[in-house]
Amino acid sequence: MKNKNIKIIMLAALLSVTLLQLSCKKDYTDPTRATEDQVFSSAKGLTGAVVGLQRVYTLGRASTLYNLITINGLTTNELIVVNTGNTAEVQLAAGGTLVDGNHSMLTTYWTTCNKAVYDADLVITNANNLSDKNYASGLIAYASIFKAMSIADMAQFWEKVPVGTGTNVTFIDRVEGFKKAIAVIDNAITTITVNTISSSFISSVPAGIDIGNTLNALKARYSLYAGLYTQALAAANAVTLSIKSTFNFDALSLNPIFEVATSTNNVVQPKDSTLGLVPALAPSLTDGRILFYTSINPTVAPRYRINGFGNGVATAIPVYLPGEITLIKAECYARSNDSTNSKTFLNAVITKTAAADPFGVGANQPPINSFGSYAALLDEIYKQRCIELFMSGQKLEDMRRFARPTTERKRNLMPYPLRERDNNPNTPADPPF
Structure with a gap:
């Protein structure tokens, strides 16, 4: 039923x-459809x-x-x-x-x-x-x-x-x-x-979306992006990490990454085992998340292929990852000058095994005992976010928030569509980069 x-x-x-x-x-009327x-x-x-x-x-x-x-x-x-x-x-x-x-x-x-x-x-x-x-x-x-x-x-x-x-x-x-x-x-x-x-x-x-947990997870994410760290931490603490919330797909409603890119090998693929990070921040080759998010084709280029949440027609894509919520906590504590709690939550992601994660995302790396400086702690949080949240659409925001060099990205902000500009005189000027 x-x-x-x-x-x-x-x-x-x-x-x-x-x-x-x-x-x-907006004028979304269509005479052939229901009013x-x-x-x-x-x-x-x-x-x-x-x-x-x-x-x-x-x-x-x-x-x-x-x-x-x-x-x-x-x-x-x-x-x-x-x-x-x-x-x-x-x-x-x-x-x-x-x-x-x-x-x-x-x-x-x-x-x-x-x-x-x-x-x-x-x-x-x-x-x-x-x-x-x-x-x-x-x-x-x-x-x-x-x-x-x-x-x-x-x-x-x-x-x-x-x-x-x-x-x-x-x-x-x-x-x-x-x-x-x-x-x-x-x-x-x-x-x-x-x-x-x-x-x-x-x-x-x-099925798929857990409404209550998703609302709190999104509130935590956007509060972090807005610099509201106390609010972000409270929202993150309200998320039950063992409960999945996903966009589900099937044979008729296909996973869009698999449909367009993975299955065709004709559009985009992962860069390599660095997951797009500069050498100083690249994951260890023993980091379990490399093989989670990428696979290897030894004979047909490109060598690195999409895996993870784009590896099948019906593979669900998380609305958020438990690791993201844990890293939000780590960053909120760091931004509030509480390095002790920050390190605890950061190491929880660094040491997490695939078996301990609802989605199987696990670094399985040894804990970091000392980060040396506040700047180094933030660098590690950025690094772990980039690896844990690979191909989640969150990295550009992180690059700006963590003040990464503009040479590490192709644009900082995007130009407004001309069709918007042509129809709306209030459209702002385009950013220079």
Whole structure:
């Protein structure tokens, strides 16, 4: 029965989601589809909309998830381009002025993020009108996850992000964008605290995402990015590390990294065993995470291939990793001048075995007894984040936060899509690099 219900909801999602409008000037009407009033006036229609949000975020080459991982990976040297015919990827790998407002992947990424915010707002507003507050609570929390991620995903690449959706929207600083994402999450946490999510909602959406833990994990991530270390630590402490939260895939809804890159060996692959780190920070060759995230092809180039969370059609991709949460704790303590606790949590990741991790991500390295200096401690936290969170789309933000040399990345921030600039006079000036 659950599978049948989900198929019905997925059909509703396909009817309710209109994709790829190309600016913040939103006009998402389509005369061939159900009207917004029809879709967003019932629990069934609203459920179809949130399932649609997940599909747009996770499925295919145009998805936010694929572009987040790939744009980030090429910009930070995690990935290389296999086929020079992939123009957009080649431009990212070269960086600098070759990445401009016409860049197709950035335009798609910008559009899907803004579309998710637009649809999530509709779900959150209309869910409040439902009589079943427990079902509404699930809708609001689920939509809030994708709204918060989409706002923060833009804040990771652009200097300023839209304050909302509509005609000629204004922009806010990227750090304020992270804070806006946190506010969305806080509202969702309050909502599900007052009205527990109903089991009927959980059974109506795809399995994989643990809503409560995901909200706290994302709050910890974005609080860290905003420099709110006390808040980030509290949110990290609220996450149960043994519980997985994943984007799930199957034979019909394929893992986008496997579908586009791994299976074809024609787009991108990992750079090498350094995982994109400079030699001074590269992982030890005995670090178990190298073989988790990469495999070796001894006969056909390139030698290093995608493994880990891109190694199969149905391989789930984590929304967050337990190791990320532990490293957030280590960094929060370090930034608060508590080196003792910082070292404890940092070594918890360094010594973690694959068997001790819900996803099998384990370095299995000896503990570091002394870091020598505060700067060295931060360098090690950065290093461990880059290894533990390889191909998660988080590295560019870390490079800026840890003040890594700009020579280690291809761009610092991205130019705004020309289609946005052409339709919105409030679009900010492009950053120089």
